[in-house]
Amino acid sequence: MIKVEVDMNKCQHYGQCVFEAPTVFKLNAEDKLEYVAEVDDSERDNVEAAVDICPMQAIRIAQ
Ligand code: SF4
Incomplete structure (x- = not known):
């Protein structure tokens, strides 16, 4: 799981x-x-893409 x-x-x-x-x-x-x-870990690529695209840099993945 990723947070x-x-x-x-x-x-x-x-x-x-x-x-x-x-x-x-x-x-x-x-x-x-x-x-x-x-x-789930299977969402990691999608979440990383969201992190990259967020114009406010508001999203973080906590390991
Ligand atoms: S500003 Fe908020 S709604 Fe927009 S991409 Fe970032 S987290 Fe998502």
């Missing part, structure tokens, strides 16, 4: 991460980001 952390003080809810890892990140009905904090 995902999003700094909600930085996140601007743009949603780019949702496109990279849609099983991990989603925008809720209020367009606020929600995410799964513990995901």
Whole structure:
């Protein structure tokens, strides 16, 4: 399992991460980001892509 952390003080809810890892990140009905904090290793590539694309550098993978 890998642990995902999003700094909600930085996140601007743009949603780019949702496109990279849609099983991990989603925008809720209020367009606020929600995410799964513990995901399977098979999602690592997608989460890393989300880390790279986030314009606010808000996403972190905690080992
Ligand atoms: S890409 Fe970054 S700023 Fe945008 S919703 Fe995801 S975590 Fe938030």
